[in-house]
Amino acid sequence: MSDLVRRVKAAKRERTAQMWRTFRANRAAYASLYVLAAMALMALIGAFYTPYDPYRIDLSAALGFFSPAHPLGTDWLGRDMLSRIMEGARYTLGISFAAVLLGAAVGSALGLISGYYGGLLDAIIQRATDVLLAFPTILLAIALTSVLGVGILNVVLAAGIATVPIYIRLVRNLTLTLRNEPYVEAGRAMGLSGPYILFRHILPNLSYVIVVQSTYYMGITILIVSALGFLGLGVPKPIPEWGTMIGDARDYIFTYPHVVLVPGVFISAAALAFNLLGDGLRDALDPRMATLLRRT
Amino acid sequence: MVLRFLAWRGLQMAITIIGVILVLFLLVRILPGDPARLLAGPEASQEDVEELRRLLGLDRPLHEQFAAYFLSVLSGDLGTSYRTGEPVIDEIMRRLPYTLALAVAAQTLAIAVAVPLGIVAALRPRSIAGYAASIFGVLGSSLPVFWTALLLIWAFSVELKLLPSGGAGTPAHMVLPTAVLALFLMGNLVRITRASLLEVLGANHVVTAHSKGLPWNKVLTRHVIRNALVPIVTLVGVQFGTLLGGAVITETVFGWPGIGRLVVESIFVRDYAVLQGAILIIALFFMLINFFVDMVQMLIDPRTRHV
Numbered sequence: 001m002s003d004l005v006r007r008v009k010a011a012k013r014e015r016t017a018q019m020w021r022t023f024r025a026n027r028a029a030y031a032s033l034y035v036l037a038a039m040a041l042m043a044l045i046g047a048f049y050t051p052y053d054p055y056r057i058d059l060s061a062a063l064g065f066f067s068p069a070h071p072l073g074t075d076w077l078g079r080d081m082l083s084r085i086m087e088g089a090r091y092t093l094g095i096s097f098a099a100v101l102l103g104a105a106v107g108s109a110l111g112l113i114s115g116y117y118g119g120l121l122d123a124i125i126q127r128a129t130d131v132l133l134a135f136p137t138i139l140l141a142i143a144l145t146s147v148l149g150v151g152i153l154n155v156v157l158a159a160g161i162a163t164v165p166i167y168i169r170l171v172r173n174l175t176l177t178l179r180n181e182p183y184v185e186a187g188r189a190m191g192l193s194g195p196y197i198l199f200r201h202i203l204p205n206l207s208y209v210i211v212v213q214s215t216y217y218m219g220i221t222i223l224i225v226s227a228l229g230f231l232g233l234g235v236p237k238p239i240p241e242w243g244t245m246i247g248d249a250r251d252y253i254f255t256y257p258h259v260v261l262v263p264g265v266f267i268s269a270a271a272l273a274f275n276l277l278g279d280g281l282r283d284a285l286d287p288r289m290a291t292l293l294r295r296t
Numbered sequence: 297m298v299l300r301f302l303a304w305r306g307l308q309m310a311i312t313i314i315g316v317i318l319v320l321f322l323l324v325r326i327l328p329g330d331p332a333r334l335l336a337g338p339e340a341s342q343e344d345v346e347e348l349r350r351l352l353g354l355d356r357p358l359h360e361q362f363a364a365y366f367l368s369v370l371s372g373d374l375g376t377s378y379r380t381g382e383p384v385i386d387e388i389m390r391r392l393p394y395t396l397a398l399a400v401a402a403q404t405l406a407i408a409v410a411v412p413l414g415i416v417a418a419l420r421p422r423s424i425a426g427y428a429a430s431i432f433g434v435l436g437s438s439l440p441v442f443w444t445a446l447l448l449i450w451a452f453s454v455e456l457k458l459l460p461s462g463g464a465g466t467p468a469h470m471v472l473p474t475a476v477l478a479l480f481l482m483g484n485l486v487r488i489t490r491a492s493l494l495e496v497l498g499a500n501h502v503v504t505a506h507s508k509g510l511p512w513n514k515v516l517t518r519h520v521i522r523n524a525l526v527p528i529v530t531l532v533g534v535q536f537g538t539l540l541g542g543a544v545i546t547e548t549v550f551g552w553p554g555i556g557r558l559v560v561e562s563i564f565v566r567d568y569a570v571l572q573g574a575i576l577i578i579a580l581f582f583m584l585i586n587f588f589v590d591m592v593q594m595l596i597d598p599r600t601r602h603v
Contacts, residue, residue, distance in 0.1 A: 130308065131315035134579045136538040138545070139559065143575055146563040147326055223440050227545050230442045231560060246443060250549075253446045254454050254461075264443035272438035279434075 022284040029280020032273035039270055043093050046086030054079060054087040054240055063256045072262050075245075076252060081262050084240035088263070091241040092229075093270065095155050096221040102160030103221075104214050107167020112198050114168065115175025125168065132165035141224050145233040155234050159224050163217055170213060170293075174206045208285045213293050215281055219274035226267050242267050298594070305590060309583055314366075316579045320572045321365050325358075327568070334568045337378025374573035379565060384573035388555060392577075394464060395547070395554035399539035401470060402477035407532065410482040414489025415521075418497065429486045436483020445476045445549040462551035473550045477543060481535050488531045492524040499523070526597045533589030540585070541578030 024030055058078035066073050072081035114125040132140065144158035178184060179202070187197045226243025228234040230250075235241045237248070242263040249259040282293070324331050332349035333340070340348075349355060356364075368375075374384040410432070417429030452472060453461035460469050496502060497520060505515045544556035551557070555574055562570040 127311055127315060130312040131319055134312055134316050134583050135575070136541050136578070136582060138538075139541050139556075139575065139578060142544060142559065142563070143323070143571075146571065147323060219438060223438075226440055227442060230440075230545065231548065233563070243440070243442070246440075246446070250442075250446060253450050257450045257454075260443070260446050260450075264440060264447070267443065268439050271440070272434060275434050275438050 019284045023280050026280040026283060028276045029283075032276040032280070035269060035273040036277065039089060039093060039266075039273075042086055043089035046089050050080075050083035050086045052080035052083045054083040055238055063252075063259070065256075065258060073258050075249060075259050076256075081259070084245060085242070085263065085266055088240035088242050088245060089266070091152070091235055091239055092222060092226055092243065092267070095152060095235070095241070096159070096218060096225050098156045099159035099221050099225065100163065100214050100217050102156060103163030103217070104167055104210055106160070107164040108171045108203075108210055110164070111168040111171025112175055112203065115172040116179055116194065116198055116202065122172075126172070129165045129168045133169070137162050137166075137220075138224055138227060141228060142231070142233060145228055150233065150236050152235050152239075155225060155228055158228070159221050162224065163221065166217075167210070167213070171206065171210065174209060175202055178202050178205055209293075212278055212282045212285060215274055215278035216293060219271040219278065222267060222271045222274070301594065305587060309587055312583060313580070316576065316583075317366055317369055318362065320576055321362050324568050324572060334566070335375065335378070338566060340378060369576065374576065375569035377567055377570045379567050379570075384570050387558065387570060388573055388577050391553060391555045391558050391574075394552060395540060395543065395556060398470065398473055398477065398543060398547070398552060398554060399536060401474040402481060402539060402543075403532065403536050405474055405478040406481035406485055406535070409478070410485035411489050411528065413482075414486045415493055417486070418490045418493035429490055432479075432482050433487040433490070434483065436479055436481070436486070438483070439479070441476055441480050442545050442549055444479060445472070445546060448472050448476060449549075462549070464551075464553055469550075469552075473543075473546050473552055476546050476549075477539065481539075484531060485528070485535070488527050489524070492527045493520065496520050496524045522596065526593055529592055529596065530589055533585055533592070537582040537585040540581045541575075 056079065058074075061070070061074050061078035062076055064070050064074040064078075070080050070082065072085060074080055075084070110125055114122045135143065141158045141162040144161055145154060148154035148158060184197060184201055187201055225234065226241070226246070229241045229243030229245075230247035232244075232247055234244055237244065245263040246260055246267075249263075252259045324334055327334055330345070332345050332354050336345045336348045354361060372385060374388070376382065377384055377387055380387065413425055413429050413432065416423065416425035420426055449461045449472065452459045459471050460466075461472075463469055502515060502519050505519050506512065510518075541556060541559075543552075543554065544559055546552070547554045547557040548560050555578060559571060559574050559578075562568070562574065
């Protein structure tokens with residue numbers, strides 16, 4: 001028996017090592033890991049230290065181009081762009097992360113319940129999902145912020161809820177295919193409770209799909225969160241959330257484009273890195289799931 | 297079978313439409329404040345508010361209010377804009393052609409570039425087209441639309457002085473917004489086209505057709521493209537539906553007087569009657585197009601016909 005346990009453990013280790021090798025072979029995905037680590041580090045440092053006070057106005061230094069004193073220049077109020085990017089990283093990335101976490105948790109839970117129990121509950125959840133899916137994602141997020149109002153938590157809620165229906169559909173469909181697997185039936189025959197089977201037997205088998213979908217959704221949600229900021233529906237001013245920075249600076253595109261250029265580079269790099277990381281994870285974990293995932 | 301499918305999808309859609317109307321009905325009632333005041337607008341007099349309250353029956357029980365709202369929506373009455381005093385439906389009808397024109401132009405451009413690129417990339421992965429497809433595929437869906445829009449304005453309006461930076465009226469006004477949206481759409485379209493083609497190219501029936509001696513271009517047109525078309529058509533449908541309502545940001549940046557910009561405008565001036573109406577129309581379009589995509593899918597791929 002202990003020999004069997006050892007062999008199963010060794011096989012699991014070998015499979016993990018194989019996945020890691022596949023992932024490493026995808027250079028773009030591997031590099032994205034470093035880009036994202038650097039961004040996370042930047043957000044972390046930005047919470048404690050920035051070269052200048054990101055909110056301090058110094059009109060004598062306004063609209064400076066890249067220089068040793070201000071590596072990313074200054075905006076129209078003379079605020080240091082690098083400091084503002086570092087300060088804003090926490091908001092753009094943090095809000096997106098919280099929103100995806102919320103959407104994945106709520107959507108997956110509802111999808112599991114809907115797919116496993118079926119019946120009236122399933123019918124109700126599915127019709128509600130239909131209603132949410134009747135709105136384009138970005139429009140749903142905009143409509144929700146118009147109801148909730150401006151604020152950090154409200155952006156998390158709006159962007160999070162906007163992704164819920166997609167997780168519900170994905171997880172429900174997967175649960176339906178797993179529900180009749182022999183190991184699930186065996187669990188039922190042994191008298192295990194529904195929640196136990198759901199969380200110990202079904203969820204672990206689809207967790208990797210949720211992880212890959214969430215990686216893609218980080219990219220998409222960063223774009224949605226910064227779009228809300230751009231429209232002035234996101235976090236309140238003067239917080240330098242990256243999309244808000246572009247929205248506030250948009251009129252300077254005619255005269256000092258670097259004020260618009262810089263935050264956009266960071267948003268694009270973050271979204272790009274999550275998209276590439278998603279591809280890498282998908283190919284390493286299970287290439288067959290490509291057709292299941294939503295990327296819009 | 298086809299009829300049963302149609303009936304089932306039709307019923308589903310009817311239920312969804314009722315749900316959407318319910319959500320929009322509740323939208324104005326969840327908002328803090330008096331719904332009559334919200335719908336009448338901030339500048340309305342107390343008499344106007346009371347008048348509207350009676351008209352909408354806001355003093356009656358909630359389910360009766362919903363019934364009244366539902367019936368008025370079905371009869372095409374989406375309320376009145378407090379800003380213009382005009383029926384909401386008139387404002388939407390004025391905006392719709394602009395949104396439609398932009399959506400058709402952007403989608404056409406995206407298909408014209410992305411689908412051939414994706415096909416060549418699948419057939420010759422190590423060609424220039426192959427690399428271009430990889431780059432477009434990931435960049436298109438990673439660059440924020442509002443940023444590419446501003447960059448194009450900078451390049452083509454400020455530096456080159458070739459195209460107007462915003463507004464509508466001449467064909468030149470349409471070029472930049474179309475390009476921005478098409479670039480965004482191309483990302484997913486290139487990827488799906490290439491992936492879908494690669495999958496079909498490896499399928500048994502294609503190998504068989506090829507090895508029985510069918511000329512390669514016949515294999516491509518008869519066996520590969522047709523089968524690879526299903527996911528592409530689905531994506532185009534979803535994209536087009538999104539464009540009709542989701543071009544909010546592009547329309548806002550370029551001051552394009554479409555329905556997406558109407559949504560943003562009405563949020564800022566708190567014209568909730570217009571907001572409700574515009575979102576309802578967008579959702580209806582979105583659902584109809586998804587329904588239409590299902591139909592087309594059924595025509596191309598008979599396997600999707602079972603319920």
